[in-house]
C-alpha cells in the first residue's frame with residue numbers, strides 16, 4: 001500500500017476485508033471454533049458441519065446475492081441448524097454466530113504496512129472512508145477492534161447502501177459523506193472486480209492491493 005501516491009488527494013475510499021487485515025486466518029479461526037462447539041455441545045461431526053455450512057452458505061449467497069446480508073453468519077448458521085436438526089434452532093444459530101465473530105475479532109490485526117499508510121494519509125489531512133460489503137454491525141465491530149477511528153472518518157456498508165460493490169450507489173454514498181468529487185479521490189481494495197472496477201466506473205482511480 002505504501003507505493004500509492006498521496007499527493008493532491010482530498011479523500012481515500014478503502015475496502016476493509018482482506019485489504020486492511022488478512023481475512024483468511026480470522027475466518028479459519030472463527031469457523032474452527034464453531035466446529036469445536038458443534039461437536040462438543042451438539043455431537044455434530046466436523047464432516048457433517050462442513051457439509052451443512054456449505055449448503056447453508058451457498059443458499060444464503062444465492063437468495064441474497066448483491067445484498068449485505070448475503071454474508072450473514074447468523075443466516076448461514078440458521079440454515080446449518082435446519083439441515084442438521086430438521087428444524088430451525090435459534091439458540092444454535094445465535095451461539096454459532098457469536099462464537100464465529102468473537103474468535104474472528106480476537107484474531108484480527110492490520111496487514112503489514114497498513115497502519116503506517118493510514119497514519120501517513122491522516123497526517124496529510126486526507127479524509128478516509130471505509131467502503132465495505134457486509135452488514136453494519138459486524139463491520140463496526142471490526143472498526144472498533146482495529147481502532148480505525150484514529151485514522152478513518154466514515155464507514156459505508158453494503159447493508160446501509162442497499163447494494164454491494166461494484167454497484168454505483170455504495171461509492172456515491174462514500175463521496176457524499178466525504179464531500180469530495182470522484183476526481184479528488186482514490187479507492188484501494190483487494191478485489192479487481194468489486195473495488196477497482198467499481199471505482200473506475202465512477203471516475204475514481206482504483207488501486208488493487
Ligand SMILES: [Mg+2]
Nearest residue numbers: 015017018190
Ligand atoms: Mg475485500
